Amino acid sequence: MAEGYRDLIVWQRSVQMTVAIYRLTENFPKEEVYGLTSQLRRAGVSVASNIAEGWGRQSEGEYKHFLGMARGSNMEVQTQLVIAAELAMGDQAKLRLAEGLSHEVGKMLVSLMKTV
DSSP states (O other), X not given: OOSSGGGOHHHHHHHHXXXXXXXXXXTSOGGGTTTHHHHHHHHHHHHHHHHHHHHTSSSHXXXXXXXXXXXXXXXXXXXXXXXXXXXXXXXXXXXXXXXXXXXXXXXXXXXXXXXX
């Protein structure tokens, strides 16, 4: 059992995913700074943040609720990465890395939600 949220592999991977998203979006077109760049970054940050916030809550029900919110934010990330790919935005290797991490985080969240 993890002693804190930082020990959770899913939290660690979600932080890695967010860093990958920031690196991917740093070369997006400047006109997207308030569009897809901002949306992707906020959704990515939301995944790790919701995992941490849920960990700090008082009940399993609240924890599961925040894990569900993290999962929803991760679905946003996946959708936005598809849009970025369709618009040929960003480096393809960076895009694949972010997608891979997002899919891994998604599977881990589902598994964790089943055990809570």
